[in-house]
Amino acid sequence: MAGIPAPTGSGDSAEDAFETSLPDYAARNRAHxxxxxARYQAEQGRQLRDSGGLAWGVWQIPEAELRILGDVAGRTTLELGCGAAQWSIGLARVGAVAIGVDLSEEQLKAAWVASREAGVTVRLLHASGEAVPLPDACVDIVFSDWGAFRFADPDLVVPEAARLLRPGGLLAFSTATPLLDLCWADDAVSPGDRLLRDYFGLGRLDFATTIEFQRTTGDWIRLFRRHGLAIEDLIELRPPEGATTTYWEPEAYDWARRWPAEQIWRVRREGA
Known part of the structure; x- marks a missing residue:
């Protein structure tokens, strides 16, 4: 992989450039x-495999339909919060030079096994999406599907993505909409039709087992612009008619048909 040196480390299933000193949210999410x-891959793996890895969000809307990333052949892609790397495996199959980053050792073990079963090469890094052990301006595409931009601090992940992108490079990621977080009670199995949180001041969300992050739409825009990222699109996903998912209860489908539950930001590094 020209221009990208391998970090040193002792991991034999992924390149290990992991710092043991983590902020509380990162340590908690890593433990989760x-x-x-194993349970996640057992419950969600089939849906992810059925889509070939190349589909977005809870409802697995195909990349071929949304065309978020475009032609990746010969391009270096970096997945922040790759899990078992289903996305990166799919991109490697269509010619990308794929790199996956995750904080969880167990998820990376699953990624290592899956990539070898698929017969493709995905470079795996054990690191936080807030501090990736790669040089500046070394990748063409940074992306994430409910990954680091949900489970790490956007104030740290966005500038890190900007640092890693070559001029003209693409950053694209899916996450929850602010509206979903405003309407989903912590103890509920699906969102409701009432606002339960304040919109202004959205930030860190402490749940029972994870700590997640959200921003208002204006805060996202200002964060991108502060780090030299030009906004190309904000796609509010709507599940297709009759769609099913292994992630949420069926009641969430009706909600997501009425109001946007997921969004994809598509922004580009300036200076091409």
Whole structure:
């Protein structure tokens, strides 16, 4: 992989450039995903495999339909919060030079196994999306599907993505909409039709097992612009008629048909 030196480390299933000193939210999320990895892959793996890895969000809307990333052949892609790397495996199959980053050792073990079963090469890094052990301006596409931009601090992940992108490079990621977080009670199995949180001041969300992050739409825009990222699109996803998912209860489908539950930001590094 020209221009990208391999970090040193002792991991034999992923390049290990991991700092043991983590902020509280990162340590908690890492512990959650280590504990939940096997169950998650058992419950969600089939849906992810059925889409070939190349589909977005809870409802797995195909990349071929949304065309978020475009032609990736010969391009270096970096997935922040890759989990078992289903996306990166799919991109490697269509010619990308794929790199996946995750904080969870167990998720990376699953990624290592899956990539070898698929017969493709995905470079795996054990690191936080807030501090990736790669040089400046070394990738063409940074992306995430409910990954680091949900489970790490956007104030740290966005500038890190900007640092890693070559001029003209693409940043694209899916996450929850602010509206979903405003309407989903902590103890509920699906969102409701009442606002339960304040919109202004959205930030860190402490849940029972994870700590997640949200921003208002204006805050996202200002964060992108502060780090030299030009906004190309904000796609509010709507599940297709009759769509099913292994992630949420069926009641969430009716909600997501009425109001946007997921969004994809598509922004580009200036200076091409």
């Amino acid at each position: 995903w280590n504990a939940a990895s």
